[in-house]
Amino acid sequence: MSWHIDTDFAGANACAPSLACAGGIALASIAADPRGSPEALWFRLRLRRLAHQAPAPLLELRDPGLLLGAGDGGALRPAVRCDRGAWTRLGPGTPATRADGGQAVRWALPDAAAMIEVALCQPYGAGDLERLLGEAAGALHLDAIGVSGGGRPLLRVSNHSGDADSQRPGIYVLARQHAGEVPGSWVLDGLLRRLAALGARAPLVWAVPFADTDGVARGDYGKDGFPLDLNRAWWQQPRRREAAVIMADIARWRTRCAPRLCLDLHAPGAAERAGVYAFTAIGGAPAPAAASAWAARLGPALGAAAAADFARQGDYPSRFPLDLNPCFTAWADAQGLPALALEISYLGKDEAVWGAQEWRAAGAALADGLAAP
Numbered sequence: 001m002s003w004h005i006d007t008d009f010a011g012a013n014a015c016a017p018s019l020a021c022a023g024g025i026a027l028a029s030i031a032a033d034p035r036g037s038p039e040a041l042w043f044r045l046r047l048r049r050l051a052h053q054a055p056a057p058l059l060e061l062r063d064p065g066l067l068l069g070a071g072d073g074g075a076l077r078p079a080v081r082c083d084r085g086a087w088t089r090l091g092p093g094t095p096a097t098r099a100d101g102g103q104a105v106r107w108a109l110p111d112a113a114a115m116i117e118v119a120l121c122q123p124y125g126a127g128d129l130e131r132l133l134g135e136a137a138g139a140l141h142l143d144a145i146g147v148s149g150g151g152r153p154l155l156r157v158s159n160h161s162g163d164a165d166s167q168r169p170g171i172y173v174l175a176r177q178h179a180g181e182v183p184g185s186w187v188l189d190g191l192l193r194r195l196a197a198l199g200a201r202a203p204l205v206w207a208v209p210f211a212d213t214d215g216v217a218r219g220d221y222g223k224d225g226f227p228l229d230l231n232r233a234w235w236q237q238p239r240r241r242e243a244a245v246i247m248a249d250i251a252r253w254r255t256r257c258a259p260r261l262c263l264d265l266h267a268p269g270a271a272e273r274a275g276v277y278a279f280t281a282i283g284g285a286p287a288p289a290a291a292s293a294w295a296a297r298l299g300p301a302l303g304a305a306a307a308a309d310f311a312r313q314g315d316y317p318s319r320f321p322l323d324l325n326p327c328f329t330a331w332a333d334a335q336g337l338p339a340l341a342l343e344i345s346y347l348g349k350d351e352a353v354w355g356a357q358e359w360r361a362a363g364a365a366l367a368d369g370l371a372a373p
């Protein structure tokens, strides 16, 4: 076989790989690895060429109908890079049907590369965080606030440590409670760059860029992950170590600023193209007034990146009863802290396909909305 499927690196996700050859073209077929969860979506793999000048394989993703919001997979636009070059996005996929009616979706990959890396969207990992800190030239700081359930440092980025009883407005941000929801990291990156540039005019910001840091390292999707989705662990007594550590950090944060908002960054179903929208409440619960007020402010701040119906009530099918949704924003609301969850598209807005630049721009726009008096 002229290609090898490599999933042996941080953040990788693909399972049951197979390589077949038809008419001289290799077909690299994978499934997204659910890692014990009923949900799967995130995938990331490297294809390494073994035979000199072998043509690029077709990539096949199996069972897209079982990936959250992916439909027949034809609307997905995976990100690709060759030989560690710049990331771009593939065109729409070609749905394929097996003899038994089962579904798959296929993409042609760029030729002339010894290594082709493909992922659901452009990944964001430890190297990107390092680049952010380096380019902020001392305006952002990195601290470990504790360790994850798997014993990894749980990192927090801040623009200042804050001062006891300070009245500086404060923002606390989470990204990657669901480890595969990568657009949240890109938006946080843009948000932090903008707040760093504002200097002392910015609110105090403390942000956990990889809330499920174990899942990020493993390449998990993390939505409804086993044994408990991090965003369902915010009981009065936290049910995951990461929630316990972040609760303690928020207890410190709120004594060192005047809390304005706890912001939780997510990504929605794979094929949604609404840009950015807010969940002010889940299920039939009334939206807290603070969440509605922040949605009314941040939607316009996002401009064209915001969904037309920006402020939404989450009405998706939940594996938890609607009156029992121990998510981060519900916990923060119960602590008297204004909180809002944002969903950021993997794909973009309408016909526009987003990448790092557009996600960062959305983050910068959010930062301006957060920093406005």
Ligand SMILES: [Zn+2]
Residues within 6 Å of the ligand: 177, 178, 181, 223, 265, 266, 267
């Ligand atoms: Zn999420």
